Amino acid sequence: MSWNFELAAGPFGSPIDGPVWDGEALLFTRQAFPANSVNNRILRFDPTNGQTTDFRRWTNQTIGLGFSKTGTLYGCQWAGRRLVRFNGDGTTSALSHKIGGLYHNKPKDLVVDSQERIWFCDPHGDLRTAIYPQISDKLNHASVLRLQTPDAFDSPIQRMTFDTDAPSGILLSRDEGTLYLAECSLEPDGPRELRAYPVLEDGTLGNYALLHSFGADAQGPHLGIAGMCLDSDGNVVACAGWNQSGPGPLVYVFSPAGRVLETHPTPEEATNCAFGDPDLTTLYLTTKSGNLYRALSTGHTGWTLYQSA
Amino acid sequence: MVSEAFSPEFQRIVPEDATFEKAATGFIFIEGPVWHHRDGYLIWVDIIGDTIWKWVPGPGKSIVMRPSAHANGTTFDHQGRLVVAGWSNRNVWRLELDGSVTTLASHYQGKKINTPNDIVVKSDGNIYFTDPSNGMHLVGHQGADLQKYLDFEGVFKLNPDDLSLTLLCDDMTFPNGLCFSPDESLMYVNDTTDHYIRVFDVGADGSLSNGRRFAELHGSAPGHPDGIKVDVEGTVYCTGPGGVWVFDPQGNHLGLMKTPEQCHNFTFGGDDLKSIFFACRTTVYRMRVNIPGLAVGPAR
Numbered sequence: 001m002s003w004n005f006e007l008a009a010g011p012f013g014s015p016i017d018g019p020v021w022d023g024e025a026l027l028f029t030r031q032a033f034p035a036n037s038v039n040n041r042i043l044r045f046d047p048t049n050g051q052t053t054d055f056r057r058w059t060n061q062t063i064g065l066g067f068s069k070t071g072t073l074y075g076c077q078w079a080g081r082r083l084v085r086f087n088g089d090g091t092t093s094a095l096s097h098k099i100g101g102l103y104h105n106k107p108k109d110l111v112v113d114s115q116e117r118i119w120f121c122d123p124h125g126d127l128r129t130a131i132y133p134q135i136s137d138k139l140n141h142a143s144v145l146r147l148q149t150p151d152a153f154d155s156p157i158q159r160m161t162f163d164t165d166a167p168s169g170i171l172l173s174r175d176e177g178t179l180y181l182a183e184c185s186l187e188p189d190g191p192r193e194l195r196a197y198p199v200l201e202d203g204t205l206g207n208y209a210l211l212h213s214f215g216a217d218a219q220g221p222h223l224g225i226a227g228m229c230l231d232s233d234g235n236v237v238a239c240a241g242w243n244q245s246g247p248g249p250l251v252y253v254f255s256p257a258g259r260v261l262e263t264h265p266t267p268e269e270a271t272n273c274a275f276g277d278p279d280l281t282t283l284y285l286t287t288k289s290g291n292l293y294r295a296l297s298t299g300h301t302g303w304t305l306y307q308s309a
Numbered sequence: 310m311v312s313e314a315f316s317p318e319f320q321r322i323v324p325e326d327a328t329f330e331k332a333a334t335g336f337i338f339i340e341g342p343v344w345h346h347r348d349g350y351l352i353w354v355d356i357i358g359d360t361i362w363k364w365v366p367g368p369g370k371s372i373v374m375r376p377s378a379h380a381n382g383t384t385f386d387h388q389g390r391l392v393v394a395g396w397s398n399r400n401v402w403r404l405e406l407d408g409s410v411t412t413l414a415s416h417y418q419g420k421k422i423n424t425p426n427d428i429v430v431k432s433d434g435n436i437y438f439t440d441p442s443n444g445m446h447l448v449g450h451q452g453a454d455l456q457k458y459l460d461f462e463g464v465f466k467l468n469p470d471d472l473s474l475t476l477l478c479d480d481m482t483f484p485n486g487l488c489f490s491p492d493e494s495l496m497y498v499n500d501t502t503d504h505y506i507r508v509f510d511v512g513a514d515g516s517l518s519n520g521r522r523f524a525e526l527h528g529s530a531p532g533h534p535d536g537i538k539v540d541v542e543g544t545v546y547c548t549g550p551g552g553v554w555v556f557d558p559q560g561n562h563l564g565l566m567k568t569p570e571q572c573h574n575f576t577f578g579g580d581d582l583k584s585i586f587f588a589c590r591t592t593v594y595r596m597r598v599n600i601p602g603l604a605v606g607p608a609r
Contacts, residue, residue, distance in 0.1 A: 058456065
């Protein structure tokens, strides 16, 4: 079946990202420059009345959002180079943000597992976009990191991948036995892949299976996966591609083994996607230009740990 | 040459053979230097190193407080108590002479303030401080709350007796360093993001009015308007690209003191107040100059 993407809200004037369904409405983030601009916000789109309201302001370029199974909201504060917790009382807590004594890079996407550990993508990004002073250099790697205990400020952060260059999107399978990772390098020779890492008994990751690799043509590399989510059958629903090269911006539905089950053209280059609406059959799409799109009745039902809890 | 003159006047202020001497080194990111004139010592902070330091000529450096909740600007009141812009703690506090800490301000109209950055005490005892939000944005902020609540980054007056807080200015992008002119008829406030110094008339009630551009500081070298001070003649010294920029009271750019590392703040000090101590990332540098600065703290 074909999907029809319609504009749900926007344009918001700058990129939006990080969509998550909170049970009643869709939260998503808006990024603006400079990082201390009030236009860095978490917005909340309520499909029952079509209204978008502010959920949080002054979010310092927070990009990825994620709920724990108990409903705690965490965010990837890109410019602040840390994970944060958006507390119910309106405060925002910084989480542990050092690994081996060094500040990590710029977190982009996260997933919280059933033990409340936060797995997150930590690409290098451009440090100059942060508010001065930048006295801490980036790490010499861009990896998936895992924060052990989000309640403890000095909680250890563990490096989980040793073979990544540009981690962009992250998911855990329902049984938490597989970590899906999107590598989305903008370098011509960089990796643009969907990978499945087995989560081993001891909590570390095994060797990945390459589920999909994005190509290149005379116009340049095809843009890899910017963001992704899971459906209830365990498929990976991912937005990838751009107009510069390749097949254009698409939503892909990958089986757990990497077979491309479906592709659906999207109106423009997307940054991320998430299922929402009460039955979780609507796919919401955030875009670089700041438009929020949705495709109703996708024939898929979204799954997250939070929504299943 | 560690300085560059744009006017012959500059060499009357900064000797041609002036040099930068290391006073103390080994820090991560230092700020907030102030000289205790009566007792003759220097205080500064290592924001990222989370420590308040003291330096006494001869014995050298020692720790005053660690951790320090990432304290930023410091000054002394007329009783000699250290008054601190408590950046990551999002408050203004005072270190009492017995070593205890008193919080002087943390909320404005019921809302938590941002991240107090720099601070001065007027002759009447009132405390003036800037309240930008950069402490919340900075990598490494470790306070309990990163949420910004005020819709502006203000300049405040704090009455130390009744702890009332008066908003003096709410339309700067990133108010940072601030200081009074020698006669306290003017107040200078830096805007780090917009690269300029703003000057206000100070009213009899301590209010600020008629804010106007005093000077702009543009350049490709590292540095921006951060710390600002005046000397007894009213010459204005301000951090900027390449080091510390020196302006006459009319805003004419007289010259540049080229600091060995990026300088974020500085203070006049030494027994005759004719040394400048520069807080430059990892190191406190000292330079001798010809014109003394203003004394801070209790009278001798």
